Amino acid sequence: MPGEHARIQVVKTNKDYGYAKILERTETSPDRVAPPCPIFDTCGGCTIQHLAPDAQLAFKRDIVRHALTRIGGLDATDTAPTLGMTDPWDYRNKIQVPVALQNGAFAFGFYRKRSHAIVPMEHCPITDPLIDAIVQTARQIAEEKGIQPYDEQRHRGSLRHIMARIGKQTGEVMVVFVTKTDDLPFRKAFIDGLTSRYPQIKSIVHNVNNRRTNAILGKESRTIWGRDAIYDKIGGITFAISAHSFYQVNPSQTEVLYKKALEFAALTGKETVIDAYCGIGTISLFLAKAAKHVYGVEIVPEAIADARQNAERNGITNASFEAGKAEEVIPAWRAQGIAPDVIVVDPPRKGCDAALLDTMRAMQPQRIVYVSCNPATLARDLKTLTADGLYQVKKIQPVDMFPQTTHVETVVLMSRKDK
Structure with missing residues (x-):
């Protein structure tokens, strides 16, 4: 970690970087702490759990x-201190655990980094304790009943994953069983065993994934007990969460992130806002509370359907949503005379499409608020947006959405230079 020295053995060198094994640590950082998770060094999920929270x-x-400096060529000196959590544990509202046949036995845990070998897991300290306990109970039922775990090599067996989600504000829980088979063996035992012990469970879903794929969920989901969705609230807005819904895994920090985006947007109630990559409308509905009108676009039709329902559920009438590629829908809106005062983008890790960046510059909104989960692609896109001098970066705010990991979210405010 930063500040440490070690004797190393170089195993591979490339033009700009190399790989090495640590033979002996000779200087230890004062920020090194004992990680509480017993599988920290083998799981590969929480890669900086051994670093003190402030560090x-x-x-x-x-x-x-x-x-931003190396890739974007920007002056990032004034980057604000990272906004963290008071208690950076137990924050994840979703856990998805692979089940497999490993060495001829039932295996349940997380994949070892860069492999599909399962590291047995009894407890995950960054996951909500209730859903952590629920998946362990589901595992016990599966083992007691002798359900056949999925054999990835032979593409045989039944149970592939056990997933659980919780509404952190409502306490409602959904459990999802993913199988290769069209039926869920011992279905009644799972339903009775879980619902009798955990009254917080409001939905149990069976998902079928019979493909050879790394994707966890298949296309077909059937509710076998309770409701099709659970509900949660962020900033007073209620969201429906289905098995397939994208929903941030750390809702308390999501509220911090979205409030910062709303602050940067500086809405007065008179602005037209475009929200690119809007998902199920989480940011859009936040913005709509302070804007004249918000237009959201997302490539996943199911997410747009969820966004419309979430708007209706919360009585928000000044938000419109359209399914399609942002780089195609937004130019069409421009042709219809929609002129945004603010554009908000929250793209996937690969960043914004080049055509969307060109469109944003052509539409010349007063402000662009960029929410990013990948500093590298953020830097690349900011370099493009600032290339002709029309926009300048005004504020940079990192947010720790995923404590104990190296992932970081960033909110950036860009303003037109004539404004």
Whole structure:
């Protein structure tokens, strides 16, 4: 970690970087702490759990600053301190655990980093304790009944994953069983065993995934007990969460992130806003509370259907949603005379499509608010947006959405230079 020295053995060198094995640590950072998770060094999920919380926040700020400087060629000196959590544990509202046949036995846990070998897991300290316990109970039922775990090599067996989600504000829980087979063996035992013990469970879903794929969920989901969705609230807005819904895994920090995006948007109630990559409308509905009208676009039709329902559920009438590629829908809106004062983008890790960046510059909104989960692609896109001098970066705010990991979210405010 930063500040440490070690004797290493170089195993591979490339033009710009190399790989090495640590033989002996000769200087230890004062920020090194004992990780509480017993499988920390083999799981590969929480890669900086051994770094003290305050040092994690400083580390993530440096990640953002270095990316914006090296890749984007920007002055990131004024990057704000990372916004962290008071208690950076038990925050995940979703857990999805693979089940497999490993060495001829039932295996349940997380994949070892860069492999599909399962590391047995009894407890995950960054996951909500209730759903952590529920998946362990489901595992016990599966083992007691002798259900056939999925054999990835031979593409045989039944149970592939056990997933659970919780509404952190409502306490409602959904459990999802993913199988290769069209039926869920011992279905009644799972339903009775879970619902009798955990009254918080409001939905049990069976998902069928019979493909050879790394994707967890298949296309077909059937509700076998309770409701099709559970509900949660962020910032007073209620969201329906189905088995397939994208919903941020750390809702308390999501509220911090979205409030910062809303602050940067500086809405007065008179603005037209476009929300690219709007998902199920989480940011859009936040913005709609302070804007004249919000237009959201998302490539996944099911997410747009969820966004419309979420708007209706919350009585929000000044938000419109359209399914399609942002780089195609937004130019069409422009042709219809829709002129945004603010554009908000929250793209996937690969960043914004080049055509969308060109469209944003052509539409010349007063402000662009960029929400990013990948500092590298953020830096690349900001370099493009600032290339002709029309826009300048005004504020950079990292947010720690995923404590104990190297991932960091960033909110950036860009303003037109004539404004």
